[in-house]
Amino acid sequence: MTEEKSEGTLQPCPQDKIVFDYERGEYICEETGEVIEDKVIDQGPEWRAFTAEEKEKRSRVGGPLNQTIHDRGLSTMIDWRDKDAMGRSLEPKRRLEVLRWRKWQIRARIQSSVDRNLAQAMNELERIGNLLGLPKSVKDEAATIYRKAVERGLVRGRSIESVVAASIYVACRRLKVARSLDEIAQYTKANRKEVARCYRLLLKELSISVPVSNARDYITRIGALLNLSGASMKYAAEILEKAKDMGLTAGKDPAGLAAAAIYIAALLHDERKTQKEIAQVAGVTEVTVRNRYKELVQELKLEIPQQ
Template sequence: MIRKQIKECSECASRNIYRDVEKGETICRDCGLVIEDRMVDMGQEWRSFEDDKGGDRRRTGAPTSATQFDGGLGTEVGTTSDFYKLGSDRERDRFFRLRKWNIRISTAIERNLKVALAELKRVSSFLRLPRSVEEEAARIYRQAVQKGLVRGRSMESVIAGALYAACRRHEIPRTLDEMGEASGIEKKEIGRTYRFVTRELGISIKPSNPADYIPRFASALKLSPETQSKSVEILEMARDIELTSGRGPTGIAAAALYVASLIHGEKRTQREVADVAGVTEVTIRNRYKELIKKLKLTKAVEKSKIKK
């Protein structure tokens, strides 16, 4: 079970969170609330004796990780660089013989995981995803392999689907377009694989919150904090009348940001907003019309145009 990373202050809802690793505390920089005071340190545990003079002072190994094919617990018979440290020919022959058998006895699943998890790390790094999401995706992929869900599908599409599922579970907004760009797989294929894997593994995914996409979209469009806040307010109004139900979260979020930019005189074209959100201009246009009509924002938009 993964403990969710704290994203905002429970007192003032600020996202300006500071994590003091030495004290094990999570603190809100705005109001000073100590949100958490028992953080787990996943780093090495060190010995510290007076007679220790250099050398390896680690008292434990590295933490286990689902992103390593052996969970971080396996051993390997040396590396190629170790060959040059050996003195006699007899020792070198023995080294290569042991290394060869170590590779031979690896199972097909282990070999699959070794390649797949390297690809997972690459895609995760491209998308700048946190370690917690990477670990969750690795666990999902392992379960998929163990249940034989990878057969008949490309390894890359299952990796992308697992990462997308992990992002959704951790409320880290990433679009299928972004996932497709990072993995080189068509977004439709990622979507199909994501739905298949989550269904077969019984993974529950909460509906995406459109407001989670606002900060990234606003940053890419270089919009002010006021416009960003207004777009979140528009989304809350839309949610109250169930206008967000049954609509893609990225499309409705982008449209809300487009409306807010018009109201605050920071006009961006529908093409610019669509490109950032990874949706079509038609989607922006349709959602925009729905928002200003149902939320009665036509006057506010017209008023901003007159002021300008």
């Protein structure tokens, strides 16, 4: 917001009245004609494009940085197609030469022990992320956390699998993606105890703060896997909100509470699901679902139809 002189006082120029003159490189106020800023440097390209194809053809930059690749995607890659730039097949002698280039290019990408560690860890992270169906934002966050752990020397003496799994769990907690520690640990060679130990280490050494797990974060995922309607999932979230206001959620497993709320909502909306089905999807036991179900019905005084 800039100011202009008016009758001896300073008044701000409205933001919606400020325009940019591309020919002169100046910001001008439409009301007063005052030049607010001049000699503005154009940060865009020096070329013009009128179609998407023309813009892509003239662009001289690569793709964005990818945290899930050990070198962030900055290195070059030699194509596996045995053809030249004109699309013609290479001669046998030339093909062998290209194979040699490709071999040494791959070796040159991974030179130090840190590069080898990151290459193995990023492959493991991508594998677990795909098995869990995690979005790219979570995988990028996990990769960033793992890189910080490598820089601090936290991976030394510990298995790569356990630190990667812990990084994924931290990323899920930070971005509020409902994945339990047991669910992540089952896809790794490391056991749950080791992953939990690495998780606590990352929080302490990297000074990472994670929000408290909320049972409502599990509602959408469990409901989607059970093919429940939006009305049932909304009512389950309302049940959990009432239970939280009454202090019933303190010290309880969020997944178990969400499973019980889903079970109640499904009964009331005539989308009957068994406790066994819900327990399997939520990753808890039937006993947990049954106990949380009884507590919610009794304390919230819910009227459940006869089964």
